[in-house]
Each structure stands twice: as C-alpha cells, then as structure tokens.
Amino acid sequence: DEPRHAAVWSEFQQATRTRPPRAVPKFAMSSETDDEGPLSVDLGTYSRQIVTNIPRTSDGSDSSNARTYFDLGLRYFFAYMHENAYKMFLTVLTLAPDCALAHGLVALCHSPNYNFKGEAYYESTDHPEEELAVVNEPGANVQDTAATRGHYPYPSQQVAAQHAQMAMDRVDILKRAQRKRRSTASAADEEIDEEDNMPQPISDVEVELLSAICILTCQPGIDPKEAEKAVGRPYADALREIHERYPHDAEVCSFFAESLMVLNAWNLYEYPTGKPISKDVAEIQSVLEKALEIHPEHAGLCHLYVHLCEMSNEPHRALTACTALRSKFPDAGHLVHMATHIDVLVGDYESCVRYNLAALRADKSIMRASPDTAGPESFYFGYIVHNYHMLVFGAILGGFEKIARDCAAELNEHLNEELFISNPDLAAYLESYAALDIHILVRFGRWDEILRLPLPRHPLLMLFRTASLRFARGLALANLMRIKEAEEEADEFSKLRANPSSKLRILHNNNVYRLLEVDDPMLRGEIAYHSNRIDDAFELLRTAVTLQDELNFDEPWGKMQPVRHALGGLLFEQGKVDEAESVFREDLRFHPGNPWAAVGLIRCLGARLETSCCGGATAVETSRPRAAIQHEIDSLRSQVSEQRRATWADFEISLPCLCCEKVTNKRLEVSKLT
The missing domain is CATH 1.25.40.10 (Tetratricopeptide repeat domain)
Known part of the structure; x- marks a missing residue:
C-alpha cells in the first residue's frame, strides 16, 4: 500500500545516502511518474527459504521490511543489476545487522561475474584508498560502514573484502551468542529471546557460503595474473564441497556453476566447432541441468544455462530456460534480453527484435527508477546498450530496415x-x-x-x-x-x-x-x-x-x-x-x-x-x-x-x-x- 511503500522508499534512500540522480537520456523519460523507484519494479517473486536473523514479529511477519529488501536484493542480483542489489543488502544491514548473509552478498555484488572477470575486473576494481578512508573514520562501526558504502566506487575489491570479513565476524558473534544461550537459557528464556528478536542460530549452509565468499574476496589488490589460481579456483573448489552437501539449494547451485563459468568465461567451447574446451563444462552442465529440474524458473540458473548453451552445438537446449526469462521477470531487462542470445543462434530474428524491445522497455523503467545505478554513467548502462546492439544485429540479419534504423537513432541520441x-x-x-x-x-x-x-x-x-x-x-x-x-x-x-x-x-x-x-x-x-x-x-x-x-x-x-x-x-x-x-x-x-x-x-x-x-x-x-x-x-x-x-x-x-x-x-x- 502507499504509506508502507513511501516508508520503505524513505528507508532505502537514508540507508544508501543516494547521490543526486544523473541526467537520464531523453529516450528513457517517456512516462515518468512520482511513485517510481527501485522498489516498484517487477523482478519476479523469488524468495530464498533459508535466511536467518531477519527480525520477525510474533506472527512471523517482516517487522522491519528487512526481508523485503533482502528478497529484492537477491532478485536484483540475479537480474545482473548488482549495484542496485548491493544497496538493497546495505539497507538490510541497517535494519537487521545480524543478517550475516547480507554482508556476504554485498561482497558478491562487488566480485567477478561471468561478464566482468579476470584481469579486466582485477585491474579496474582495486581502490585501496577507499578502504583506508572507511577504516580510519573516527568511531566507524559495522552499521556506519554499511550505510556509507553508497559513496564508494562500484565495484570495489576493498568493499568486497571488508563485507566478507564483516560477515565472518558476525558469524563468530552469532555462534558465541548461541553457545551462551545453550549454557544459560531455560525454555522461558528462549521464549523471551524470540519476542526480543535475539539473534537466531545461523544455518550451516549460510556459514559455509560465507566462508567460500571470504576465499574469493580475501586478497584485495591481488596481482590480476595470480587471481584465478589464488582465489578463483579455490572459491569454486569450496563451493563444490558445499554443493555436494546441499545439491537442492538454488543459490548454492547458481553460485557454484557461475564460479566455474567465470574461470572459463566465453571460452567454454571451441569456436566454431562447439566442442567443450574445459573439463569444467561437463560439471557445469550437470549442476545446472539437475538444478533446473528442481528450480525451472530460477533467474540465476536460467541465465547461466543460456550462457552455457550458446557456444555449444545445441543452443536450442536452452529454449525452455528462455521461456522463463522472457515471462517471469518483466522488469529485468538483461534477463529478458538473454533469451535473444538463443533466438539469434536458431534463426528466430523476429523474436530477437521483439524481446530486445521488451528488454529496452524494462530497462527504461529501471533508468527512471534508479537513474544513479542505471543511467549512462553507470555500470549497468553497458547492458542497456548491449540490448540495442543485439536488436540491430537481429534486424540486420532478418532484413528489418526501419526498426534497425529507429533503434540506432534512439541510441545515438545519447551516445x-x-x-x-x-x-x-x-x-x-x-x-x-x-x-x-x-x-x-x-x-x-x-x-x-x-x-x-x-x-x-x-x-x-x-x-x-x-x-x-x-x-x-x-x-x-x-x-x-x-x-x-x-x-x-x-x-x-x-x-x-x-x-x-x-x-x-x-x-x-x-x-x-x-x-x-x-x-x-x-x-x-x-x-x-x-x-x-x-x-x-x-x-x-x-x-x-x-x-x-x-x-x-x-x-x-x-x-x-x-x-x-x-x-x-x-x-x-x-x-x-x-x-x-x-x-x-x-x-x-x-x-x-x-x-x-x-x-x-x-x-x-x-x-x-x-x-x-x-x-x-x-x-x-x-x-x-x-x-x-x-x-x-x-x-x-x-x-x-x-x-x-x-x-x-x-x-x-x-x-x-x-x-x-x-x-x-x-x-x-x-x-x-x-
């Protein structure tokens, strides 16, 4: 409802200390309304089951909106809008400072991904001066650091490392509290703890995921040439062990598959023969296909499966995942667009144009809602121009002159x-x-x-x-x-x-x-x-x-x-x-x-x-x-x-x-x- 929406939006602005919005290109301002914001977009309904230490009332409802932000953060994360995602998780931390997983997900938002990895990532995201600026702030604590992170560069290895460490510190605090409770609490005390929102025991799968994330992010400023061996492969190995214990956990499957794909990004198959290059390919395929049997509409799994199949000899295998990406996340422009990677490869140039137009409509909504994180100077804007590029390519191959020209002209209004x-x-x-x-x-x-x-x-x-x-x-x-x-x-x-x-x-x-x-x-x-x-x-x-x-x-x-x-x-x-x-x-x-x-x-x-x-x-x-x-x-x-x-x-x-x-x-x- 409107009052609750206004209150939540106010909390988001305060928690992230949002800068004044940058100018939005003309083509993104077609139907601006007063109630648009990062909380109003439709990124689906996915909600992770296991998230501990989100405050709840006695009837189990979300007492502080922290769970609302967590779910939105995860949806933004899988929509590859990582900058919006990390701001959502920062807001979770101001409302639920014991939610260690939120720290870990902030770290992942600032870490390599399939489209930004390797030397390109490590050479451009090392900001040691920003780490010192926060660490040396008089009286800075976890909450202050979380709240002020909106001021610092995105993405940043230092931000990733700090939040990963904060996550592990919070895990230690929660475990000590759990041991103390076991040694002193009576049944009545436990009821009081629940009413007072005392920290809950953190789940094993969360602890293990946070430990793995710490491996990936623990060496900010690492030599880019050493990163794969020193942190990238060990991170994937740690996730493999977690996956063996939790093969039905959608996030575990998605994080593990992407960790292997990042090590082989855009080099999974021999081009143009389509033969697998790395031994990792068979494992990635097995993980994703088994996970999709359980979670057929999971944004992260569907997205990764498209990337897995597009270089192979059988791109059509991803068409079912494409159906989910087209229909379940209407305002996630990059996800809607991802289906067109397969459309082009199977010769469906009309769908390539149609769904890139849909992706652009979605991204224009995001640009209105979050001009600071989706505007022309943002990291995400690269995904938006990619939609235009794919649309024009499909139109050129399909022989669609007018839509190609209109699209290019619209993009050139800004570029x-x-x-x-x-x-x-x-x-x-x-x-x-x-x-x-x-x-x-x-x-x-x-x-x-x-x-x-x-x-x-x-x-x-x-x-x-x-x-x-x-x-x-x-x-x-x-x-x-x-x-x-x-x-x-x-x-x-x-x-x-x-x-x-x-x-x-x-x-x-x-x-x-x-x-x-x-x-x-x-x-x-x-x-x-x-x-x-x-x-x-x-x-x-x-x-x-x-x-x-x-x-x-x-x-x-x-x-x-x-x-x-x-x-x-x-x-x-x-x-x-x-x-x-x-x-x-x-x-x-x-x-x-x-x-x-x-x-x-x-x-x-x-x-x-x-x-x-x-x-x-x-x-x-x-x-x-x-x-x-x-x-x-x-x-x-x-x-x-x-x-x-x-x-x-x-x-x-x-x-x-x-x-x-x-x-x-x-x-x-x-x-x-x-």
Whole structure:
C-alpha cells in the first residue's frame, strides 16, 4: 500500500545516502511518474527459504521490511543489476545487522561475474584508498560502514573484502551468542529471546557460503595474473564441497556453476566447432541441468544455462530456460534480453527484435527508477546498450530496415560526441556502439545516404564511428564506381586502424583493432572487385572471412554484416558457383535461416538447373538429381517467404549483398555519364 511503500522508499534512500540522480537520456523519460523507484519494479517473486536473523514479529511477519529488501536484493542480483542489489543488502544491514548473509552478498555484488572477470575486473576494481578512508573514520562501526558504502566506487575489491570479513565476524558473534544461550537459557528464556528478536542460530549452509565468499574476496589488490589460481579456483573448489552437501539449494547451485563459468568465461567451447574446451563444462552442465529440474524458473540458473548453451552445438537446449526469462521477470531487462542470445543462434530474428524491445522497455523503467545505478554513467548502462546492439544485429540479419534504423537513432541520441567529450573514460567501452547506424546503411546499400553523413569533429575520440564511416564511404564510393575516392577513404581508414588506441577500445568481447582488421581486406577487396581486379578481390575477401571467423566468440557476432554475403554474391556473379554455394551454406550454419544467404543459395542452386549461361553464371555440372535440387530450392523459397512475413520485414531481399548489382552494368552506367 502507499504509506508502507513511501516508508520503505524513505528507508532505502537514508540507508544508501543516494547521490543526486544523473541526467537520464531523453529516450528513457517517456512516462515518468512520482511513485517510481527501485522498489516498484517487477523482478519476479523469488524468495530464498533459508535466511536467518531477519527480525520477525510474533506472527512471523517482516517487522522491519528487512526481508523485503533482502528478497529484492537477491532478485536484483540475479537480474545482473548488482549495484542496485548491493544497496538493497546495505539497507538490510541497517535494519537487521545480524543478517550475516547480507554482508556476504554485498561482497558478491562487488566480485567477478561471468561478464566482468579476470584481469579486466582485477585491474579496474582495486581502490585501496577507499578502504583506508572507511577504516580510519573516527568511531566507524559495522552499521556506519554499511550505510556509507553508497559513496564508494562500484565495484570495489576493498568493499568486497571488508563485507566478507564483516560477515565472518558476525558469524563468530552469532555462534558465541548461541553457545551462551545453550549454557544459560531455560525454555522461558528462549521464549523471551524470540519476542526480543535475539539473534537466531545461523544455518550451516549460510556459514559455509560465507566462508567460500571470504576465499574469493580475501586478497584485495591481488596481482590480476595470480587471481584465478589464488582465489578463483579455490572459491569454486569450496563451493563444490558445499554443493555436494546441499545439491537442492538454488543459490548454492547458481553460485557454484557461475564460479566455474567465470574461470572459463566465453571460452567454454571451441569456436566454431562447439566442442567443450574445459573439463569444467561437463560439471557445469550437470549442476545446472539437475538444478533446473528442481528450480525451472530460477533467474540465476536460467541465465547461466543460456550462457552455457550458446557456444555449444545445441543452443536450442536452452529454449525452455528462455521461456522463463522472457515471462517471469518483466522488469529485468538483461534477463529478458538473454533469451535473444538463443533466438539469434536458431534463426528466430523476429523474436530477437521483439524481446530486445521488451528488454529496452524494462530497462527504461529501471533508468527512471534508479537513474544513479542505471543511467549512462553507470555500470549497468553497458547492458542497456548491449540490448540495442543485439536488436540491430537481429534486424540486420532478418532484413528489418526501419526498426534497425529507429533503434540506432534512439541510441545515438545519447551516445554522441558531447557525452564522450564530457566523459572520455566511457569511450573505451561505449563509443563502439555509436556506429550502429552506419552498419545498417551498409547492410541495406544506402550508398548516397552514407556519403551525406558528417565525419565526427573529434575523430580519435570517436575512433570506431570515424573508422566505420570511412569504411562505409569506401564501400559506397566503390559501388558507385568512384574508385579513386574509394581508395582515398581506404587509406584514411587504415590510418585510424593503425592508431594505438584501437587496441584499447572494445566492443564487448573483441577489441576495435581486430574488428577493423576484418574490415580492411573487405573494403579493399570490394574496391579491387569494382576496379576489375577480380582475383585480387577474392583473395582479399577470403582473408576477411578468415579474420572474421578468428574473432572471439560474441553475442551478437563481432561483425554486423557477415563478409560471406559479399564474397558469395560476387563469386556467383563471376560464375564461381561451386565456391559461392559452399560460402552460403557455411554462412547458414553460422546464421541459420538468414534470408540473405538463403537467397544466395537459391541463386546457386538455380544455376545448377540452367542449361545455358544466364545472369553471369554458367551452367554447373552436378551429380545431384535435378528433382533433389528443385526440392531444396522450393524448401528455401518457402523458408524465405515465411521469414518475410515477420512483423518488421520491410526490405525486399533479392541479393545476398547490395554490392552484387552486376558490376558490368555499373561500368556501363558510369561510361554513359562520362
């Protein structure tokens, strides 16, 4: 009800000493209301069964709202909104200082996770000056420290270590109180203890979890190169022992599985074969699948299972978990989005767009509710731009031009030069998302529109956008047969690629240098092709395909447009039907059901049925029966027709790449003009 909600929200603000909210981007302010806040979002109804020392009244109700905060904290934690989660747990500690598990969960919120781990985590979260600032505060105690932690950097190894130690200190206090009670209390005394909310005995599973968390966090400032051996693997080993004793505890299963996954993050399977790399993979799979039989809608377990399956040969195994993620946590944008990792891999591009739109709606609610922890300068904002990225990728592969363009334009309202001028540190990991609109124009062959786009005023600050625009301009000019200008753009592109800062910028799992390394031979290959240097062109484009395949696994894939679409289309145009067919079949293995490669494959198969030269492709001998070829063509056409009935399908796909519009015709047109 309203009075209780207002009181709880007031407690949250006081406990976390919330800073004034940062500015929220325009696209997040569509329907702001006065009663929105971190407590109003719908993250599901999950509640952990075993949590001791949460004050209760005689009828068992939550007397201080501490349990409300604990449950919300855990839901935020599994929604990967760790900064909001840790503030919820801090509030628990102001209301229930004997809740040792809350200390441990604060520590976990500041610890490595599947998306932020290894050297990247340990190099960027070491803040020893913050530890000293709190420890040396006159009269600082556990409650003061908990309450003031909202002021300190997130995430922080020092915060994690301190709260893990506070948890163990609280465990010692609780155990001493328990021993004293056993030695002195009568039955009547026990009744009085319960009425006075005296500390309860802490459960064994909580003690064991807190001990394991202490292993992970006990060495703040550790050498990043030593962290896995010194704390990461021992933490997983400790959780394995706990899991053996408590195999039905959902949090134990989730923490244990993630501890192993962090040690093998984005490297669980060989790419692109899908073969397991680590012996940990079989154990992770066993833990998660057994736990999901008991807890099929647990957010943490479902989330991790998607990550486990996405690099495997059987991504569809996670579809049941995806159903839960789509429907049970409506305001958990990252969880709703996670299902689309599988949608892309099984070729359901419409669902990829639909559920990333749902994820963005949820995240806009979170940005209104918690602008300080979900706004553009927050850690979580990286997950929000990732939703835009995945949506655009699905739309590009699905041939949905308008929704792709609308989405990229909305993101660019915020990811502009002004943001990065004011916050240059953000450029290292956010600026690469500011080029989505350019890749959309390339995909849909909008050559004239590309040439009208202005170059950034600060090309090195906007390095990836500038390089992407040089790349796109080169492609556009080559396709318009303005070869000399295209070569000039390629030279400018190469200068940007060679800039040392390109190795310091990232787009999720790949650095910008490696992404531009793919673009370089693709651009020069297309220039060579349109210059009638056909052999050089194909050698360069094959190199680009190899470099693309060597990128780190990522969702979405590192390149917005598969190079194979250009290679296959131009091979076909030159009558190299066998290789073109192989290229399109391989692309469909990577991107099932995408209409671009399917159209290319239909053209190749059609050439096998020809009896004379047609459309630049000569008749191709084949041992396959004509009926079998025709059956495959009919099947592919049916698939493409069905795919083009998708809600956002608005672009007529007749070619695998818009660079394949018969270069001979282009030369004729240019000669007429000149």
